[in-house]
Amino acid sequence: MADGSLSAPAPKLTPGFRASLPVLFLLVAGFLAPLVTVAAYAFATPKSFDVFRSFTLQNFAAIFDPQNTVWTSFAWALALAFCCVAILLIVCYPIAFGLNKVFGKWSGLVSVLFVFPLFVSENVRLYGWVLFFIKNGVLDGALKWFGFSGGPELLYTPGITLFGMVYVYLPFMLFPMTLGIAMIPRDLVDAARDLGAGRMMIWREVELPLAMPGILIGALLTFVLAAGAVAEAKILGGQSVITITQDIEVAFTYAQNWPLGSALALILVLIVSGLALAAMARLDLDKILGKR
Amino acid sequence: MQTVGRTRTHFLIRAWTVFVVLAIYLPIACGALAGLSKGRYFAFPVRIFSTEWWGKTLDSFEIHVLVQNSVLIALIVTVLSVLFAFFGALAFARYPWKGRRAFQRLLLLPIFFPQPVLGLALLLWFNALGISPSWKTAVVAHLVWIVPVVTLVIAIQVFSFDPVLEEAASDLGASRLFTLRTVTLPILWPGIWSGALFAFLLSWGNFPLSLYTAGADSTIPKWLYSKMVAGYTPMVPALGTMSTLTAAALLLGGGLIRLLIRRRAELRAREG
Numbered sequence: 001m002a003d004g005s006l007s008a009p010a011p012k013l014t015p016g017f018r019a020s021l022p023v024l025f026l027l028v029a030g031f032l033a034p035l036v037t038v039a040a041y042a043f044a045t046p047k048s049f050d051v052f053r054s055f056t057l058q059n060f061a062a063i064f065d066p067q068n069t070v071w072t073s074f075a076w077a078l079a080l081a082f083c084c085v086a087i088l089l090i091v092c093y094p095i096a097f098g099l100n101k102v103f104g105k106w107s108g109l110v111s112v113l114f115v116f117p118l119f120v121s122e123n124v125r126l127y128g129w130v131l132f133f134i135k136n137g138v139l140d141g142a143l144k145w146f147g148f149s150g151g152p153e154l155l156y157t158p159g160i161t162l163f164g165m166v167y168v169y170l171p172f173m174l175f176p177m178t179l180g181i182a183m184i185p186r187d188l189v190d191a192a193r194d195l196g197a198g199r200m201m202i203w204r205e206v207e208l209p210l211a212m213p214g215i216l217i218g219a220l221l222t223f224v225l226a227a228g229a230v231a232e233a234k235i236l237g238g239q240s241v242i243t244i245t246q247d248i249e250v251a252f253t254y255a256q257n258w259p260l261g262s263a264l265a266l267i268l269v270l271i272v273s274g275l276a277l278a279a280m281a282r283l284d285l286d287k288i289l290g291k292r
Numbered sequence: 293m294q295t296v297g298r299t300r301t302h303f304l305i306r307a308w309t310v311f312v313v314l315a316i317y318l319p320i321a322c323g324a325l326a327g328l329s330k331g332r333y334f335a336f337p338v339r340i341f342s343t344e345w346w347g348k349t350l351d352s353f354e355i356h357v358l359v360q361n362s363v364l365i366a367l368i369v370t371v372l373s374v375l376f377a378f379f380g381a382l383a384f385a386r387y388p389w390k391g392r393r394a395f396q397r398l399l400l401l402p403i404f405f406p407q408p409v410l411g412l413a414l415l416l417w418f419n420a421l422g423i424s425p426s427w428k429t430a431v432v433a434h435l436v437w438i439v440p441v442v443t444l445v446i447a448i449q450v451f452s453f454d455p456v457l458e459e460a461a462s463d464l465g466a467s468r469l470f471t472l473r474t475v476t477l478p479i480l481w482p483g484i485w486s487g488a489l490f491a492f493l494l495s496w497g498n499f500p501l502s503l504y505t506a507g508a509d510s511t512i513p514k515w516l517y518s519k520m521v522a523g524y525t526p527m528v529p530a531l532g533t534m535s536t537l538t539a540a541a542l543l544l545g546g547g548l549i550r551l552l553i554r555r556r557a558e559l560r561a562r563e564g
Contacts (some may be wrong), residue, residue, distance in 0.1 A: 010525035011472055014387065014389045015382075015387050015389070016382070016386070016387030016388065016391075016392060017383070017384035017389050017390075017391060018378070019379040019380070019386075019387065020380065020383030020384075020389075020391070021379075021381065022375070022376045022379050022380065022397065022442065023376050023380035023395075023439060023440075024379070024395070024398075026376055026436065026439055027399070027401075027402065027436070027440075029397060029411075030414070030432055030435065030438050031402050031405075033417055034410075034413035034414045034416065034417035035413055037413065037416050037417045037420050038413045038416055038519045042417060045441075046550050048336050051420060052349060058423065074391075077341065081461060091312065094308050094309070095305070095308065095309050095312060096306070096311050097305060098302075098305040098306065102302050102305050102306065103306075103309075110309065112311070112547070113313050113317075114316070114537070115315075116492070116496070116543060117316055117317075117320075117544065118493075119493035119494065119497045119539040120320065120497050120532075120536045120539060121494065121497040121498065121499040121512075121513035121516070121518045121535075122476070122499060122536070123499050123513060123516055123520060124320075124323060124513070124516060124532040124535065124536065125319050125320065126319070127319075127323065127324040127516075127520055127528070127529070127532065128319025128320055128321075128322045128529075128532075129319045129322075130316070130323075130520075131319070131322040131326050131334055131529065132318065132322045133321060134334075135396075136334070136335040136336065137322075137334065137336055137500030138322050138325070138336045140336070141335060141337055142336060144338070145337055152535050155527065158320070167315075167316070170312075170316070172516070193434040199297070201460075220404070221404060221406065224404050224406060225407075226406065226407055226410045227406065228405075228406015228407070228408055229408075230408050230499070230500075231407065231408075231499070231517075233519060234521075241537070245408045245409060248409065248412060249408065249412065252415070252416075258416065261412070262416065262552075265412065265413065268409060269405075269409065270405075272404075272405070272406065273401070273404075276400075276401070276404040277397075280397050280400065280404075281397075285397075285400075286385075286451075287394045288372025289385070289444070289447060289448055289451060
């Protein structure tokens with residue numbers, strides 16, 4: 001092998017390909033290889049560690065068995081993720097618009113305020129909400145202090161799980177959306193206004209289509225992350241909802257059934273990556289990130 | 293009529309943004325409050341404030357080990373991810389090459405991936421390789437997620453970089469290394485600095501990847517989670533607040549240094 005490569009003239013590598021090699025190596029060894037391992041485990045004998053040595057569809061048969069209720073976890077995860085995206089679209093649009101056109105010199109500071117929570121681990125932030133909503137917590141205590149009978153019991157419900165997801169994934173919607181709105185050329189909006197278009201019409205016919213790539217990336221990113229979320233359901237939701245990632249985790253840890261966990265993970269990954277690849281194929285990253 | 297409508301819309305947008313920002317920081321404030329109140333259990337309004345739990349947290353040997361682990365992991369992740377991402381960003385944005393489109397998409401995949409699932413997949417992979425999980429495997433796990441983010445941060449800077457400058461330097465007889473040191477690096481420096489800051493802070497605060505891939509070693513977010521699930525003590529919000537303040541101080545300091553670098557570069561450009 002070594003001799004062959006020495007005697008033959010080495011193929012000329014383009015500078016771009018050479019520069020990509022370290023990252024490519026990392027992604028192959030740290031991202032693709034683990035996924036291949038998961039796929040291999042998914043076809044191994046249940047409750048065994050016979051990866052690459054056995055091939056069976058029993059894990060999938062167990063998941064798709066009508067007796068099995070694991071589909072409710074899938075349904076919860078996808079439904080919560082869908083609601084989370086829908087709410088975040090509405091919550092973030094005015095802020096993203098403001099960052100581009102209203103806040104002026106303040107937008108830098110406002111952006112930093114929205115970035116900073118990303119550096120505080122989500123369990124710390126979610127636990128802060130527990131302290132807010134818990135009995136004798138900030139909300140309950142404040143209402144009692146004002147003479148009310150106490151706060152509503154919101155903790156440990158599916159609704160609060162959704163709230164936690166909206167809270168944690170907000171920056172992942174906001175920033176792609178802001179980049180998307182930044183792609184709207186001002187003259188185009190002015191031209192539409194000069195030609196007599198109303199505000200609603202400008203928004204629908206000019207602004208929204210031009211900002212769509214960014215909005216789409218934001219929606220996709222939040223959907224994918226929310227579909228695999230687990231901390232919100234555990235910390236805030238008190239396991240009133242079992243998401244699919246929690247099922248996967250249980251299979252990997254307490255149940256010691258790695259093949260079943262892998263089969264569940266594989267199905268989730270297929271759903272998520274199918275969506276991600278389909279949307280990414282239609283996007284031009286050069287345009288969104290800088291080359292105008 | 294039109295301007296009245298516009299001012300009203302702008303006012304509503306400002307009010308909504310302020311409301312959302314306050315909501316984002318509310319739980320962090322609740323944590324700070326709980327860490328500073330006396331007594332084993334939190335109750336609002338806080339009757340007696342005390343620094344008792346802050347003191348206990350600062351004195352705990354267990355917590356010293358956690359902080360050391362978190363700092364060590366974050367520092368190694370920062371250095372390695374900047375090295376990886378610097379070249380990654382050049383491939384992403386600087387050179388036109390055949391596989392660039394595919395490379396850009398592949399790079400985004402780990403970001404578009406639920407982190408807990410990535411952590412579990414890595415756990416399986418380390419096991420298949422016969423590596424027992426420890427803080428070292430957590431470094432690898434952090435890299436898989438953080439290198440793509442840092443690459444994007446640096447790539448944004450690379451997009452604004454004119455390759456003609458590099459070509460001019462080499463036409464004038466500068467060696468590759470000399471061009472890199474005197475032309476490429478100074479221009480990309482703000483992006484690299486931001487990328488390093490992002491790498492450190494994202495690793496410092498990461499919870500899902502550390503949870504599954506750090507094995508018996510613990511980091512600050514991982515320890516906090518284990519205490520949240522079973523065995524709450526006010527040390528949990530106290531340590532959480534300390535960790536948040538550390539991140540805030542780093543972000544502030546990093547931002548100031550970046551500003552200084554830019555000032556100096558502008559000054560130099562004006563003189564030259």
